[in-house]
Amino acid sequence: MSYIIQFKDVQKYYGDFHVLHDINLTIHPGETVVLIGPSGSGKSTLLRTINGLETIQKGQLIVDGKDVSSDKTNLNQLRTDVGMVFQHFNLYNNKTILDNIMLAPKIVLKRNDAKNREIADQLLKRVGLTDQGAKYPAQLSGGQKQRIAIARSLAMDPKALLFDEPTSALDPEMVGSVLSVMRDITTSSSMTSLVVTHEMDFAKAVADRVIFMADGKILEDSSTEEFFKQPKTERARQFLSQVEHH
Amino acid sequence: MSKLKGKRIGLLAAVVLVVVLVGSLVFGWTYHEYQSKTKNSLKNIKSAHVMRWGVKSDTRLFGLISPKTGQSEGFDIDMARTVTKQIAKDQGTKIKPEFTPVTTSSKIQLIKNNQVDAVAASMTITPERAKIVDFSNPYFPAGQSILVKKNSGIKNIQQLNNPKSTIIGVMGTMAMETTKKFAPKAKLIAMPDNSQAFSALQSGQGDAMTTDNAILYGFCQQSKDVAVIGGTFTNQPYGLAMDKGQTDLQKAVNRALKEIRADGTYDRLIKKWFGNIPGLDWRELTK
Amino acid sequence: MIKILTDNWSTIITGFEFTILSSIVGLLGSLILGTVFALMEMAPNKFLKFIGTAFVEFFRNIPLLVITLFFYVVVSHAVKINGFWAGTIALILYTSSFVAECIRGGVNSVDPGQMEGARSNGLTYTQAMIHIVLPQGFKLAIPSLGNQFINLVKNSSILSFVAGLDLMYQANVISGANLDPFNTYIVIGIFYLLLTGPLSVFMNHLENRLR
Missing domain, CATH: 3.40.190.10 (Periplasmic binding protein-like II)
Structure with missing residues (x-):
């Protein structure tokens, strides 16, 4: 079977600290995979190795047919195909919302202005922020900013999207709007999505697979139904009972 | 409210600062004027047994710092020494010369500020300067x-x-x-x-x-x-300068100059410094 | 004091013009050069980083007067360079080392998430720098840049040492002639205030407007 992302015996260290142990993981095109686990388990780090924001020290990581661990790989090329949505949005503070969405397509993809604007307008509509194009990020709420960040990633027409705790920095009443946009993307398109999250209901609703991580290791890799009904490890059971009693 | 108060205090402080600055300037100036009217340099020199001279430190032959001694050496310095010695002799007391380096632009200010009693710094006698300081008779025929x-x-x-x-x-x-x-x-x-x-x-x-x-x-x-x-195209002799109104000192200096010319000391100094310069006849200078 | 002004009006104005010219050239030059060297200092490339750091440390740690005399007395053997340009070039080099540090400080205080966001979006390091990080860094650097520019105007008095025809030089010439340095320098001081005052107000205004 084909794959879009493949980890083979990947190790990562911060100095002496072993962050990722023996990671073996294959993601297929179109899959929606949720990564969960206690904080400090290495979920975000694993996600960030995929588009080269973090380097790996051992093993092999192939993304979209390119070897991320090799120095020769053009990471800029790779990043146009793999978008990322951050916990703290990372919108360009010096640009308007429209410019946030249109900048990378314009200067990286050399998309012409009319087409670029058309796509940006469609995306703004898709995330439900049609009239906000002229504003600056500082004028939006957290939930609005995150939806713009998603639109910005989508504008590059990526094959895969990486979500790094996209709702953790939001006020509770903002979470719903972001999740519904994410649900729309993961279910209605052929997009491959990897989501690091603590939103168990969202995981149950949209994920094809759940990866459970603790202490830099992948402890479980199961279908969503299996994971939530019958976790294999004691560690996962503990974690689930904690988050669900929350 | 507190911000407004802060601003007002800042403004007040600025005003006070300006008043103090201007006040001390005016006071300093008046005090200085008063002092220069009442001082008598010759009396001060005699009682301190020190005569303070301003001399150049960057002018070869006249006043140039010697790397060996760290002291200025030159014709001006020797003149100052000799004149001091002669004044001491005339006044019947002991006076030691003391040297302070001056620049072309600071020499008058140092006299005015009473930091030196006199200046021997290759200084041309001009009518403009003579309004501010008193000159001795010429001691060097420059051009x-x-x-x-x-x-x-x-x-x-x-x-x-x-x-x-x-x-x-x-x-x-x-x-x-x-x-x-x-x-x-x-x-x-x-x-x-x-x-x-x-x-x-x-x-x-x-x-x-x-x-x-x-x-x-x-x-x-x-x-x-x-x-x-091309030779010289002006005639601008040098003089020793003292603060305006120091007539006693001026007289003492002129008397000393006359005496050292008469006893041959002057010619000896001219020969010492200008005797072996190509294109210059030192005898011309002593006329 | 009024008499000094009226007697030497054209001399003072000439000096004022040269001081303004040196300040403007110095400001633009040091802003451009300072930005270039700040970027080199922050560059991922080790060689560029070395050059940038070496430049900044060198010119930041020697007196402006030494640089000025170097151009006036030493460099002029090879290339004809008058006092005004010797002083102004020295002013640019000296100030740009400080400007580079201001800009580096500004860029370093931009949220690292801005760079990460841009790189994840497919922009190269250079594109991310030009479009996203540098504009924000400049904004953060404005207050300290303002200080450097005011220093630059005052430091332009270095021209007087090499006959650069600036305000300070004219002040020395005037006081050498009228033998009244006290009042002459007060008059010249006021002319410097005429330059630094509005510059200071303008930088404050810029700072407030961009906040």
């Missing part, structure tokens, strides 16, 4: 000349009288003013002191350097590729 690089082909100052030529002078010297008369079309730039003016000439910043001939001869002694040309 303005120009110094050029030997390979420049320049023979006299008239050749420099065109807008393409640049003449280097020294800030606060009479030469700056007189050059305007003799080469009005030339560009004139002023350097802070003699040695900087000379290095400007050497690095090609100007075609000629102008100041008193004796100073220029000092540079000839130091460097073989320059020459004083």
Whole structure:
């Protein structure tokens, strides 16, 4: 079977600290995979190795047919195909919302202005922020900013999207709007999505697979139904009972 | 509210600061004027047994710091020593000379501030300066000349009288003013002191350097590729300067000058410093 | 004091013009050069980083007067360079080392998420720098840049040492002639205030407007 992302015996260290142990993981095109686990388990780090924001020290990581661990790989090329949505949005503070969405397509993809604007307008509509194009990020709420960040990633027409705790920095009443946009993307398109999250209901609703991580290791890799009904490890059971009693 | 208060205090502080500054300036000035009216330099010198001289530290032959001793040496310094000794003899007491380095632009201010009693710093006697300080009788017959690089082909100052030529002078010297008369079309730039003016000439910043001939001869002694040309075109003798109104001191200095000329000391000093300079006859200077 | 002004009006104005010219050239030059060297200092490339750091440390740690005299006395043997340009070039080099540090400080205080966001979006390091990080860094650097520019105007008095025809030089010439340094320097001080005052107000205004 084909794959879009493949980890083979990947190790990562911060100095002496072993962050990722023996990671073996294959993601297929179109899959929606949720990564969960206690904080400090290495979920975000694993996600960030995929588009080269973090380097790996051992093993092999192939993304979209390119070897991320090799120095020769053009990471800029790779990043146009793999978008990322951050916990703290990372919108360009010096640009308007429209410019946030249109900048990378314009200067990286050399998309012409009319087409670029058309796509940006469609995306703004898709995330439900049609009239906000002229504003600056500082004028939006957290939930609005995150939806713009998603639109910005989508504008590059990526094959895969990486979500790094996209709702953790939001006020509770903002979470719903972001999740519904994410649900729309993961279910209605052929997009491959990897989501690091603590939103168990969202995981149950949209994920094809759940990866459970603790202490830099992948402890479980199961279908969503299996994971939530019958976790294999004691560690996962503990974690689930904690988050669900929350 | 508190921010507004802060602003008001800041404003008040600024006003107080300005008032204090202006006040102390005015006070300082008045006190200084009062002091200069009541002081008697000769009396002070006699009671302190010290005569404080301002001398140059960058002028070869007149006052140049010797790297060996760290003291200024030159004709001006020897003059100051001899005059001090002579005054001491005349007054029947002991007086030690003490030297402070001055620059061309600071020498008058130091007299005015009572930091020195007199200045022996290759200083031309001019009517403008004589309004502010008192001069002794002339002690050195200087005149303005120009110094050029030997390979420049320049023979006299008239050749420099065109807008393409640049003449280097020294800030606060009479030469700056007189050059305007003799080469009005030339560009004139002023350097802070003699040695900087000379290095400007050497690095090609100007075609000629102008100041008193004796100073220029000092540079000839130091460097073989320059020459004083065209003779002197002004007559501007040097005088020893004291604060305005110090008539007692002025008389004492003039008396001392007359005595050292009469007993041959003066000629000896002239010969010591200017006896072996190519192109200069020291006997001319003693006339 | 009024008499000094009226007697030497054209001399003072000439000096004022040269001081303004030197300040403007110095400001633009040091802003451009300072930005270039700040970027080199922050560059991922080790060689560029070395050059940038070496430049900044060198010119930041030697007196402006030494640089000025170097150009006036030494460099002029090779290339004809007058006092005004010797002083102004020295002013640019000296100030740009401080400007580079201001800009580096500004860029370093931009949220690292801005760079990460841009790189994840497919922009190269250079594109991310030009479009996203540098504009924000400049904004953060404005207050300290303002201080450097005011220093630059005042430091332009270095021209007086090499006959650069600026305000300070004219002040020395005037006081050498009228033998009244006290009042002459007060008059010249006021002319410097005429330059630094509005510059200071303008930088404050810029700072407030961009906040």
